[in-house]
Amino acid sequence: MIKVAIIGLGNISRLHIQAYIKFPERCKIVALVDIDLKKTQAYNDEFNLQAKLFSDLQTLIDREKVDLVSICTPPFTHKDITITCLKAGIHVLCEKPMASSLAECDEMLAAQKVSGALLSIVSNNRFRTPIMALKRILDSEVAGPVVHAQADSFWWRGLVYYDLWWRGTWEKEGGGCTLNHGVHHIDLFQWMMGMPASVSSVIVNLMHSNAEVEDYSLAIFNYSSGSIGTVSCSVVHHGEEQKMIFQCEKARISFPWNVYASDSMPNGFPVKNKALEKQLNELYSAFPPLEHEMHEGQIDDVLKAIQNGTSPLVDGTEGRKTLELISAIYQSGVSNSPVQFPMTKDQPFYTREGILKNAIRFHRKTGATEFKASPGVV
Ligand SMILES: NC(=O)c1ccc[n+]([C@@H]2O[C@H](COP(=O)([O-])OP(=O)(O)OC[C@H]3O[C@@H](n4cnc5c(N)ncnc54)[C@H](O)[C@@H]3O)[C@@H](O)[C@H]2O)c1
Known part of the structure; x- marks a missing residue:
């Protein structure tokens, strides 16, 4: 049974959770991590996951045995979270875009090579x-x-x-x-x-x-x-x-x-x-x-790759x-x-x-709100 943690419980994490729970014989969501603990609680309750809840990644790694993480946090966090997980020997499915720069992608690929764990970048389409x-x-x-x-x-x-x-x-x-x-x-x-x-x-x-x-x-x-x-x-x-x-x-x-x-x-x-x-x-x-489409199809592909020791369709090199x-x-x-x-x-x-x-700054960024977009859209 592949033990899964979801990191970042915002908009897109819903599609990851819905996909993982389609494969109950192959994986189980054991932990949810978000800097805002309320979000982990809300998803835990909604999907009756009975997962452990964490507000930081290191505590998860120290306390819980996890085989695979889905990284569903904003792009600027992808590199650090991916590398921390790979160093701990945890397989990673990271949301698109892979990172904020090619140099960051190179660091992620180097960490993946050393760790031997799998790295896949979401390309649900x-x-x-x-x-x-x-x-x-x-x-x-x-x-x-x-x-x-x-x-x-x-x-x-x-x-x-x-x-x-x-x-x-x-x-x-x-x-x-x-x-x-x-x-x-x-x-x-x-x-x-x-x-x-x-x-x-x-x-x-x-x-x-x-x-x-x-x-x-x-x-x-x-x-x-x-x-x-x-x-x-x-x-x-x-x-x-x-x-x-x-x-x-x-x-x-x-x-x-x-x-x-x-x-x-x-x-x-x-x-x-x-x-x-x-x-x-x-x-x-x-x-x-x-048989399985979009996030469900990619998560099926990642689970198969872990179980069979093969490469996922969209690995880190493809994401790069x-x-x-x-x-x-x-x-x-x-x-x-x-x-x-x-x-x-x-x-x-x-x-x-x-x-x-x-980069060209076309305009000054003004807002700084926290709101929910429609589920499943970018
Ligand atoms: N594949 C797709 O079709 C698709 C669609 C939407 C979004 N995305 C991607 O998914 C990622 C998240 O987008 P979203 O719309 O869900 O954003 P969101 O803001 O709704 O959710 C992000 C969550 O991450 C949490 N978070 C931020 N930093 C964290 C950290 N260091 N540790 C733990 N949690 C942290 C936030 O509290 C928030 O709950 C982005 O990379 C985005 O591009 C992909």
Whole structure:
């Protein structure tokens, strides 16, 4: 039986708790930790967990035998909490974003190597049937290699969203919509496309006059294959129409699923390739639905990895790649020049100190409230 502790009992911890209790034969939540003990009590009562409650991590480690922690605290705390747990030999599932900088990711990966315990970074969107099916079909190259890829990570958040005490600052949130909302699509993008050769980007704050950070970014990725990717991240888009579209040599495929395949007429104008569209649609429909989706799917994956001694789908190295793309988007947006991959340690957006020194403060952060957002959303 895998003994689990949840650290940080705010908004997203609910999804972790709901997922763990779906697997009662494999794991048990034995402890809850939050600097605000009232929050641990509330979740303990609501889910009848009968867990031990702690207001600090070290006391948990000293007093309780725990095999796995879910870290559900704000981003600026992820590095220290992860390293403390790994040093104590505890497996870690850490919420996105992995950390506030690549240097912090490197420290986490080094701690993971020494400890031998598992480190997984939350990427709940990989664990969705349509996304897994899209990835499988892209990898099959039935539609041909990708020529152009597009991800629109469009969300909408009102001004007060940035009044939560840790949001809206480079110091505590670590960035704006690119880091905290776009992270989902950027992770999927790098999973499907691999790492690019370079990126050029624009970052702006269009509407959130109470936040230091960006509320919109547009990045153009160049790949060594010659293909191009564009990623837009936003919290100013009404309707939140999120999508990923892959223009492959023979067809367009996307999330949400849609296919369009063109053949060339003798004069170069398009004619539909209905046979290929049928083949791609059949491949998509034949993909078996995942038994567990989103956080539940990822927690199932982590439990399996612990039980079988294998790697989780999203390990620390994968989490770091996503943060490297985001760090480069910020550096390019601030410097107005392309950034090459891999980023090197001497680059301004490699360290937290460098980010804090170089980031653009679009506006002054004003609010400092504590409120509950809608469950399950970023
Ligand atoms: N995967 C997703 O879809 C998703 C969705 C929402 C949030 N998140 C991520 O989850 C994390 C938490 O976000 P949230 O919206 O739940 O925030 P939140 O503010 O609702 O909850 C954070 C909790 O952590 C506690 N905390 C802060 N510092 C702590 C420490 N040092 N030790 C113990 N507890 C501490 C706070 O008291 C609070 O209860 C962030 O990294 C966020 O980006 C992910």
